[in-house]
Amino acid sequence: MGFNSKKNMTQELFSKFKKKIKFLNETVWENKANNKKLNNWLNNFLEDEKIHALYLLTQFIYIGDYQIKKMLVSIYRDFYKYSQIEKIRKSNNNTDNIEFINIEFDKILKKTRFVALGNPSESSSLLMYSFRQENDLSKKYFITDNDITTCKDDIDEFIFIDDMCGSGTQAVLYSNKIVPLIKAYFPEANIHYYMLAATKEGKNYIKMNSLFDYVDSVMDLDNSFKCFDVNSRIFKNSDSCIDANFIESFCSKYGKDLMVSIAKIMFPNKPNSFIEDWANSNKLGFGNGQLLLGFNHNTPDNSLPILWYNEKDVNWNPIFIRKNKKYND
Amino acid sequence: MINPFNITKAVDYSDEELNKFWVDFPIEKGFKGIIKPTSEMPMIILGSKGSGKTHIMKHFSFSMQFIRWKEKIKQGILEDGYFGVYLRCSGLNGFKFSGRGESEEIWQDIFSYYLELWLSQLLLNNLIKLIETTDVKINEHLVTLEILDLFDAQGLPNNIKSLTHLSKYLNDLQKEIDYSINNRAFTNKRISEDVKILVSAGKLIFGIPEVLSKQVEMFKEIKFLYLLDEYENFSPNQQKYFNTLIRERKNPTCFKIGARRYGIRTYETLSAGEEIKIGSEFEEFDLDDIFREQSKIYTEFITNICIKRLENSDIQISSSELSNKFLKSDDEAFLKELLNKERKHIKLLSSKLSKIVDKSILIRIISNLTFKQDVFLERINILLFYREWNKKRNLLEASEEIKLSCIEFFKHGKHEGKHYNVIDKHKRDIIDTLYRENSHKIPTYAGFENLIKISNGIPRHFLITMKHIFRWNEFYDVNIFDVKNDIKISVDSQLNALSDTTNWFIEDSRHPGKDGNKIKECIFRLCDYLRELRFSDIPPECSISTISIQTKVLPKEISNILDFLEQYSYLIKLDTGRRDKNKNSRNVSFQINGLLASEWELSISRRGIVDLNFLEIKDIFYPDSEDIYKKFIFSTKSKYNAPFGFEKRTISLFD
Numbered sequence: 001m002g003f004n005s006k007k008n009m010t011q012e013l014f015s016k017f018k019k020k021i022k023f024l025n026e027t028v029w030e031n032k033a034n035n036k037k038l039n040n041w042l043n044n045f046l047e048d049e050k051i052h053a054l055y056l057l058t059q060f061i062y063i064g065d066y067q068i069k070k071m072l073v074s075i076y077r078d079f080y081k082y083s084q085i086e087k088i089r090k091s092n093n094n095t096d097n098i099e100f101i102n103i104e105f106d107k108i109l110k111k112t113r114f115v116a117l118g119n120p121s122e123s124s125s126l127l128m129y130s131f132r133q134e135n136d137l138s139k140k141y142f143i144t145d146n147d148i149t150t151c152k153d154d155i156d157e158f159i160f161i162d163d164m165c166g167s168g169t170q171a172v173l174y175s176n177k178i179v180p181l182i183k184a185y186f187p188e189a190n191i192h193y194y195m196l197a198a199t200k201e202g203k204n205y206i207k208m209n210s211l212f213d214y215v216d217s218v219m220d221l222d223n224s225f226k227c228f229d230v231n232s233r234i235f236k237n238s239d240s241c242i243d244a245n246f247i248e249s250f251c252s253k254y255g256k257d258l259m260v261s262i263a264k265i266m267f268p269n270k271p272n273s274f275i276e277d278w279a280n281s282n283k284l285g286f287g288n289g290q291l292l293l294g295f296n297h298n299t300p301d302n303s304l305p306i307l308w309y310n311e312k313d314v315n316w317n318p319i320f321i322r323k324n325k326k327y328n329d
Numbered sequence: 330m331i332n333p334f335n336i337t338k339a340v341d342y343s344d345e346e347l348n349k350f351w352v353d354f355p356i357e358k359g360f361k362g363i364i365k366p367t368s369e370m371p372m373i374i375l376g377s378k379g380s381g382k383t384h385i386m387k388h389f390s391f392s393m394q395f396i397r398w399k400e401k402i403k404q405g406i407l408e409d410g411y412f413g414v415y416l417r418c419s420g421l422n423g424f425k426f427s428g429r430g431e432s433e434e435i436w437q438d439i440f441s442y443y444l445e446l447w448l449s450q451l452l453l454n455n456l457i458k459l460i461e462t463t464d465v466k467i468n469e470h471l472v473t474l475e476i477l478d479l480f481d482a483q484g485l486p487n488n489i490k491s492l493t494h495l496s497k498y499l500n501d502l503q504k505e506i507d508y509s510i511n512n513r514a515f516t517n518k519r520i521s522e523d524v525k526i527l528v529s530a531g532k533l534i535f536g537i538p539e540v541l542s543k544q545v546e547m548f549k550e551i552k553f554l555y556l557l558d559e560y561e562n563f564s565p566n567q568q569k570y571f572n573t574l575i576r577e578r579k580n581p582t583c584f585k586i587g588a589r590r591y592g593i594r595t596y597e598t599l600s601a602g603e604e605i606k607i608g609s610e611f612e613e614f615d616l617d618d619i620f621r622e623q624s625k626i627y628t629e630f631i632t633n634i635c636i637k638r639l640e641n642s643d644i645q646i647s648s649s650e651l652s653n654k655f656l657k658s659d660d661e662a663f664l665k666e667l668l669n670k671e672r673k674h675i676k677l678l679s680s681k682l683s684k685i686v687d688k689s690i691l692i693r694i695i696s697n698l699t700f701k702q703d704v705f706l707e708r709i710n711i712l713l714f715y716r717e718w719n720k721k722r723n724l725l726e727a728s729e730e731i732k733l734s735c736i737e738f739f740k741h742g743k744h745e746g747k748h749y750n751v752i753d754k755h756k757r758d759i760i761d762t763l764y765r766e767n768s769h770k771i772p773t774y775a776g777f778e779n780l781i782k783i784s785n786g787i788p789r790h791f792l793i794t795m796k797h798i799f800r801w802n803e804f805y806d807v808n809i810f811d812v813k814n815d816i817k818i819s820v821d822s823q824l825n826a827l828s829d830t831t832n833w834f835i836e837d838s839r840h841p842g843k844d845g846n847k848i849k850e851c852i853f854r855l856c857d858y859l860r861e862l863r864f865s866d867i868p869p870e871c872s873i874s875t876i877s878i879q880t881k882v883l884p885k886e887i888s889n890i891l892d893f894l895e896q897y898s899y900l901i902k903l904d905t906g907r908r909d910k911n912k913n914s915r916n917v918s919f920q921i922n923g924l925l926a927s928e929w930e931l932s933i934s935r936r937g938i939v940d941l942n943f944l945e946i947k948d949i950f951y952p953d954s955e956d957i958y959k960k961f962i963f964s965t966k967s968k969y970n971a972p973f974g975f976e977k978r979t980i981s982l983f984d
Contacts, residue, residue, distance in 0.1 A: 008768050019825065022804045035805045 010051055013239060017054040029062045030296060033319055041319040044306070045250065052247045053306075056227075056292065057319065059234045060307070063219075065296045068196065069134045071218045072127065072161075075194045076135040079216050080159060084108050109141065112157040116144050117174065123163050126297050127196075131161060148182055158182055158191045163295055165198035165217065166302030167287030168205030179211035190214065197221060197293065199302070226290040227251070227304065234292065248284075251306055254316075255283035258305040261313035294320040330808065333642040334796035337789050339383035340417075347387055348396045349641060352633045354619075355626055360385050363614065364585060367410040367552045371575045371584040373560075373593065376616030377898045378838065379789025382587040383417075385616075386556045389585070390415030391455040395462075403463045403547060411552040411583070414452045418562040421447065426567070429513045433566060435521050437599075439506060441530040441570045446503045448555060449533040453496040456541070460492070465547055467492075472544050479536040482527040502527065530570070535579040542581045554583045561592025572605050573598040590615065591896035620786030621901070631781045631791050638795075644810045651777065654809065656817045658772035660760050667704045673766040674711045675699060681971045682724075690725055697728035700735055708759050709751045710735050715866035719973045754871040757932065762864055765930065774827055774927040775820040782933055783827065783923030785901050790924060793833055797826035824927075831924040838897040851890050851950045852899045854958060856921060856929035858949055861962060862939060863931060865969035870937025874926045875903065877916040877938045878946060887950045891919075898922055903935070916940070 018038075025033050033041075038057075045053045063071075088104045089095055114131065117124040128142060143151060148158070160178075165171055171193060179191055190213045193206065198217035207215045224233040228248045235244045259279035267275065282305075284290045289302025299308040299320045308322035336342060342350065353359035364372065366389050376382045387393055390413040398405025406412055426440040459465055469491045476495060477485055489498050509523040538553035563571065575584055576598050596604040607613055620627045632648045639646055646654075675695060682691050698714055700707040710731050717727035731747070738748035751759070757773065764771045774783060784791035801822035802809045809818050839845045855876070863873040880888060894900040900919040920926075923933050941949070948961035967974040 011768060019828075022801065022825075025804060026800055031803075034803070 009241065013241065014051055014054065017051070017058050020058045021054070024058070024060075024062070028064060029060075030064050032062075033057075037317075037319060040317040044254065044316055049246075049250045052242060052250070055238065055242050056234070056247055056251075056304075057307075059292050060320070061225075061293045062320075063196070063293070063295045068127075068296055069130055071196045072131045072134050074218050075161060075196075076131065076137075078218075079194050079214070080112075080157075080192065081105070083214075084157075108156065109137075111153070111155055112141060112159065113148075113151065113153075113155050114142050114159045114161065115148065116142070117160060117162055123295075123298050124161065127161055127163060145178055148178070149185060151185070155186050156189055158186070158189055160191070160193045160212075161195070162193070163196045163298070164293075164300040164302065165195045165202040165206065166285070166289045166291070166300065167199075168202035168209070169287070171202075171206045171212075172210045175206075175210035175212050183211075194218075196295070199225070199289070199291075202287075221291065221293070225293070227284070227292060228290055251304055252283050255285075255305045256280060258309040258311075258314055258316060259283050261311050262305075262309075264313070265311065298323050331642065332796055332799040332803075333638040333644070334792050334799055337379070337792040337796060339381070339387060344387070344392045344396055347384060348393055350634075350637055351384070351388060352630065352637050355629045355633065356623075360388065363619065364389060366413070366554050366583070366585070369552070369578070369580060369583060371578055371586070371611040373586045373588065373611055373613040374616065375588055375590050375592070375613065377590055377787050379787045380616040380620070381788050382616060383558055386558045386585065386587045387415055389413045389554060389556055391458075395458065400462075402459065403465055406459075406551060407547065410550070411554040412452075412455065412548070413554045413556055414448060414455060415556045415558065416448060416451060418557055418559045421562070423563050423567050425510055427564065429510070429520065431520055437566055437570055438526060438530075439510075439520060439524060440567055442524075442526045442528070443503060443506050444567075444571075445528060445530065445533050446499045446506075449537055450496050450499045450503070452537055452553065453492050453499070457492050457496065465545070467545050472540055475540045475544065476533070476537055479532045479540075480528045481532075482525070485527070531574055531577060534574060535577075535582050538582045539579070548581075552581050552583045554585065556585045556587070558587040559592075560586045560588035561594075563594075565594040565597075568593070568595050569597050569599055572596060573600060575611055576600065576605050584611075589896070590617065590898075591892075617786045617898070620788075624782070627786060628778060628781050631784070631788060632777075634788060634792070635795065638792075639810065644812075646810065654818050655775065655777040655780070655823060656820050657776040657779075658820060663764065663769070664704050664760075667763065667767065668701075670767070672699070672704070672707065674708055674763075677766075678711055678714070678971075685972060686724065694724055694728040697725075697732040700739070703739065704763065705759065706735050706739060706748065708763055709748055709755075712751060712755070712759065712867070713747055715971055718971055719867050754936070755868070757934070758863065758868060758871055758873075761930065761932075765864060770821075770824055771930050772820045772824065774933060775823040779933065780823065780827070783927055785898065785923045787898060790830060790834065794823075794826050794830045797829040798822055800829075801825050827924065827927045831928040834922070834924050838899065840893065840897075848890055848893055852894055852925065854949050854952075856925055856931065858962065858965065859921065859931055859939065860929050861965055862969060865966070866971050867969055867973075868937075869969065870939055872932035872934045872936035873939060874931040874933065875918055875920045875935055875938045877918045877940045879943070880917045882943055883946065884951075887946060890950050895919065899925065 021033065021038060022035075025031055041057075042050050042053060084105055085101055088101055088108075092100070092104075095101065114128060114137070116122075116128040125144075131137075132139065132142060162171070175191075175193070182189060182191055191211070192214040193210065193212040194215075195203075195217040197219040198206075199221045200223070203215060203217055203220065206212065222231075223229045224231045226232060227234050228244065228251075232244070235242065238244075256279050259282045260275055263270070263275040263278045263282075267278070270278075281288060285303050285305060286301040289300070291300065291303040292307070293300065293303050294307070299322045301308070301322060303320075306316075307320050308318050309316045310318050310321050310323075336346075339347060353361075354363065356362060364374070364385065374382055374386070389411070392415070394405055394409060394413060395402050421444070423440070426436045426443070431439075456467075460467055460469075473489055473491060473495050477489060486498065489495050506520075506524050509518075509520050513520055534555070538548075541548045541553070542551070557571070560568065560571075571586075572595070575586075578584060598605055605611055620630075629648075632651060635651060636646060636648065639651075675698070678698070679691060679695055682694060686694070694714075698707065698710040700710060713731045713734070714724075714728055717731070718724060734747045737743070738746055743749060761771045761773055764773075773779070780794055781791055784794070798818060799809075802818065805819075805822060807816055807822075808814075809816050835849065840848055859873050859876070862868055862870070878891070880891070883891070891900070895902050899922050901922060903918040903920060918938055920935055921929070921931055925931075926933050945961070948958055952958040952961070964974075
């Protein structure tokens with residue numbers, strides 16, 4: 001070994017990670033993290049943290065436009081259509097008469113509404129647009145949650161679609177608000193809540209605590225997707241000099257500062273002690289999500305804040321920006 | 330901007346694109362002069378994967394003639410003097426003509442009949458297109474009857490009255506064979522019972538051109554050129570059949586066969602296994618050899634390819650502008666930068682010396698060898714000192730001599746003496762060593778001409794490097810061909826691109842299965858070994874990247890590995906082997922592929938040749954175990970690095 005063996009190794013590793021990121025950038029990440037952006041992001045960190053931050057980034061799961069479209073096809077086909085066909089066949093002596101099944105399914109589709117959550121500028125509306133395109137559905141089957149009470153049609157199925165569920169608390173709160181309303185107007189209707197990705201804990205929480213009749217997600221994220229969990233997949237095959245504890249400590253250090261700034265936006269009237277506690281609990285992502293995940297249209301706030309933080313209060317350069325600054329508590 | 334170098338395989342281009350991207354070899358008459366499409370002598374065109382065979386062969390096909398000449402195609406063919414019929418042998422699925430309970434002989438008959446039908450259809454379809462788009466006058470009925478007359482069988486359908494009918498008929502016959510082969514397992518009916526061979530081997534392939542030459546005025550002086558590409562996809566028996574056609578070739582038919590360097594599985598024919606003779610029955614040339622031997626012309630060729638690609642992406646650039654775009658290593662700046670830094674070579678030498686000399690001597694030796702004004706000369710001092718150490722000289726005396734020689738050279742710069750000799754032979758090695766010792770990537774490989782040199786006569790290697798250069802610059806957010814800004818291509822992005830290309834090359838040329846891994850390990854071991862030598866204290870040769878082997882004494886296992894490495898261009902066989910100093914027998918020299926050389930920090934020049942004896946070859950290419958190889962590397966390191974395997978001893982001032 002030469003005199004600079006440690007320095008050499010770090011340099012080699014740095015170059016290896018950068019190559020990997022460049023490759024991910026041009027193949028999977030849809031060119032969202034070029035060298036300039038990467039360097040700006042790395043400059044958030046101290047010199048000895050950079051190699052670790054870079055490693056963390058090589059483990060980032062990016063769900064691009066193509067994957068999202070395929071997931072939306074899966075939601076419609078696997079969760080909705082197939083289960084309806086199963087019902088049709090069961091109640092018709094297991095018929096395999098495809099023409100009959102299609103006619104019956106069309107009847108069900110006509111009594112189905114796909115509902116975008118929140119206002120039209122939010123991600124759910126974007127998803128709904130792709131959902132309609134990919135599954136070749138008529139515009140008439142789509143409404144917003146504001147339209148439910150004015151809907152004159154006889155509806156049996158309401159389908160809600162969301163991109164991501166972390167802790168599940170938001171979905172439960174939403175269900176408590178929207179489901180009684182729907183049931184008041186459509187007492188017999190089934191209400192479905194489908195997600196592109198959900199943590200196992202979050203999904204279970206929704207299943208147990210919400211009023212939705214059906215809950216499911218295309219991608220299940222177990223604890224191995226949590227960066228610093230004992231079963232984390234992030235450090236399973238990492239190079240020997242990559243130190244998970246060190247990474248956790250600097251992610252927490254910066255995450256805390258970033259989340260203090262967000263807490264101040266979210267809770268302008270709360271005392272500092274509350275802000276501090278809240279930031280501490282969420283420094284590794286909302287609901288201690290610890291995720292390294294992002295979508296083409298946005299990065300969920302359950303991911304590490306060092307990836308997406310995009311506010312003016314702290315001077316921080318994000319790598320996968322969070323566009324929609326509505327935070328979920 | 331779309332990467333102009335994205336596509337690097339001719340098969341991924343349409344005919345229109347192939348024509349658009351065509352670049353001729355910059356010699357008199359270009360590729361036409363090499364391929365000689367109207368020559369009656371059959372030709373085998375060999376070349377590595379990526380050498381451009383498909384592009385060249387397709388260039389002479391009718392579809393490309395048609396694109397080139399457009400509405401003047403009739404005059405074009407008369408001017409060209411040939412009518413090209415291109416076939417990609419891989420499209421034939423040659424492997425399906427075997428097994429299934431049929432004998433080799435029967436498969437050979439079925440295959441030759443199938444090929445006969447296929448090539449004839451290709452020719453007829455070209456002809457039909459020519460008739461449809463020009464005023465070529467052909468008595469189709471008469472020509473069709475004469476072609477049908479070539480068949481051995483009687484009672485052929487009597488409704489075949491045009492070339493279109495005839496082509497359709499041949500296609501139906503071919504489909505019958507396909508059907509019979511595909512359903513062999515289900516019908517339990519032997520293919521030989523199902524398929525009737527209606528025409529003798531070669532009858533249509535030679536006969537149709539003869540009929541056309543006789544019956545159609547415009548074809549009187551025209552050669553019918555069958556271009557068979559990817560010949561390596563034919564099995565030995567299938568090649569045997571085609572070799573027989575080559576031997577029995579009749580005017581006005583010509584053959585050009587394209588194959589990878591390892592693609593000719595046999596030269597035998599069906600005539601009692603006799604081989605076709607090079608020179609008298611066919612000529613053979615290797616594209617790689619042409620590109621490698623004519624390096625200046627190859628450089629011009631690659632430059633033109635590059636310019637053409639850029640032109641098609643609306644980037645206008647001259648060859649000198651293109652070359653200037655690529656930054657090269659700035660050695661002077663680097664040496665200057667080292668002046669104020671810790672001298673790693675001195676530190677390493679001190680550490681080694683401290684184990685064998687007193688501190689006071691060590692200080693004097695280091696003081697003698699240190700030359701603060703010039704790091705480069707100082708590093709030469711170190712090399713010279715190691716050489717003296719290896720000769721067991723008195724180290725203090727040696728260092729004093731080196732000091733004087735260094736001062737002398739520095740003052741007068743004479744073309745003689747120890748320092749001059751090292752500079753003459755090892756300048757690049759010394760600079761590269763300094764880069765390495767100071768934890769820098771070796772930038773020597775950067776620069777347009779170097780990248781061409783690294784491609785070793787394989788254009789695709791260069792194109793893929795360019796593709797990666799573009800990608801890296803995209804990642805760096807730099808538009809390297811922005812006309813408004815004179816942006817250069819950084820050394821870093823060139824080195825990164827080379828590394829990506831090397832990874833691609835290693836994967837792309839990998840032999841499948843376990844053998845592939847073994848062979849890969851062999852070349853990696855060889856590269857590791859040469860790198861140890863190049864960056865040792867006393868490199869045995871300058872510009873190491875070439876080895877010399879006495880191939881006659883090698884066991885089959887090793888010569889097979891060497892053949893594979895050579896055929897897949899991991900090793901480049903050099904034209905002139907050299908004579909073994911002791912045994913008076915000729916050795917074969919191989920240079921490490923440029924991409925591998927750049928990855929392993931070896932030289933891309935061809936100067937010093939490392940002779941490998943049988944034991945060394947065995948330890949590298951066929952070690953009994955990994956431990957044996959490790960021991961071999963350990964002993965190599967001891968031999969070429971201080972203290973050169975000498976026993977530990979301490980020399981004091983009074984020894």
